[in-house]
Amino acid sequence: MTRGRGLWYSPPMARKDGKRVKNADPMYQIVPFIMNKRYDAMNMINLDVPVSPIREYIKAKRAEGRYVSHMSVIIASHLRTMAHFPLLNRFISNCRIYDRNDVDCAMVVLKDEDGDMEGTMSKVRLELEDTIFDVNEKMNSYIEKNREAKNKNATDKLIKKLLAFPGLARFGVWVFKFMDKYGILPRSVINASPFHTSFTITNLASLRTNYIYHHIYEFGTTSVFIAMGNPREVPFRTKDGVDFKTCIPLGVVMDERICSGHYFADAFKLMKKYMDDPRLLEKTFSEEQNASPEPEEASAQ
Numbered sequence: 001m002t003r004g005r006g007l008w009y010s011p012p013m014a015r016k017d018g019k020r021v022k023n024a025d026p027m028y029q030i031v032p033f034i035m036n037k038r039y040d041a042m043n044m045i046n047l048d049v050p051v052s053p054i055r056e057y058i059k060a061k062r063a064e065g066r067y068v069s070h071m072s073v074i075i076a077s078h079l080r081t082m083a084h085f086p087l088l089n090r091f092i093s094n095c096r097i098y099d100r101n102d103v104d105c106a107m108v109v110l111k112d113e114d115g116d117m118e119g120t121m122s123k124v125r126l127e128l129e130d131t132i133f134d135v136n137e138k139m140n141s142y143i144e145k146n147r148e149a150k151n152k153n154a155t156d157k158l159i160k161k162l163l164a165f166p167g168l169a170r171f172g173v174w175v176f177k178f179m180d181k182y183g184i185l186p187r188s189v190i191n192a193s194p195f196h197t198s199f200t201i202t203n204l205a206s207l208r209t210n211y212i213y214h215h216i217y218e219f220g221t222t223s224v225f226i227a228m229g230n231p232r233e234v235p236f237r238t239k240d241g242v243d244f245k246t247c248i249p250l251g252v253v254m255d256e257r258i259c260s261g262h263y264f265a266d267a268f269k270l271m272k273k274y275m276d277d278p279r280l281l282e283k284t285f286s287e288e289q290n291a292s293p294e295p296e297e298a299s300a301q
Contacts, residue, residue, distance in 0.1 A: 032097065073281075083285040
């Protein structure tokens with residue numbers, strides 16, 4: 001607190017995971033004070049992604065000796081969309097807007113704990129220049145490492161320390177929330193936290209269940225959450241009538257304070273384009289820009 005500025009004034013602090021945005025439209029600067037909770041600002045959308053183009057691409061890659069998963073296609077599509085629409089990698093903390101320094105993807109991985117399938121959650125570092133093959137390799141390595149029952153990732157180790165003594169978890173989480181709010185959370189905790197991430201994705205189809213609209217956590221900085229569900233038949237209107245296509249449903253939850261609805265709409269339109277033709281993701285972002293005109297971006301307003 002600063003004397004003479006009132007009890008509730010707190011000076012902005014430099015965060016280790018993001019840079020303060022000071023040139024945003026005044027409307028977007030005031031909105032986080034009106035909706036100061038992430039769950040207050042959640043917008044939701046359902047994306048039905050036709051399976052056929054992804055399956056054909058995966059089949060073609062297997063013929064070349066490469067294995068690419070459905071999950072990697074979706075993650076790579078969102079990552080490339082973020083390269084074109086950088087505001088998707090923003091977050092809100094303590095009513096202020098930040099550009100995230102890195103690109104991280106958090107994901108739950110099931111592992112066998114003495115015959116019981118338990119979930120562990122961590123994150124993997126991505127780069128905006130990653131191709132679909134880079135993403136696939138990183139995700140495979142991430143899943144393999146976290147599925148080993150004997151292996152404890154940084155998140156598991158941090159939780160274990162908090163639960164080691166009675167009352168430490170409650171106090172420790174309170175301290176982490178306080179430090180996160182004022183931008184003084186240590187880099188080591190941010191690196192271990194799956195709640196400080198560009199986006200989180202979960203594959204509920206692996207549990208043979210439908211997609212959901214998963215909340216975005218109040219603690220941390222996650223601004224986008226994507227939940228994949230069981231494939232389903234979806235009707236599409238055509239000039240000859242109605243055509244039913246098998247689709248992967250995605251339940252997407254967003255923090256509407258990071259950019260405009262128009263910006264989100266244009267971003268997800270581009271994301272669907274990449275999922276309809278994953279071959280576009282075989283080039284780096286720079287190579288794609290040099291090869292064709294850059295997709296028109298919506299303004300942040």
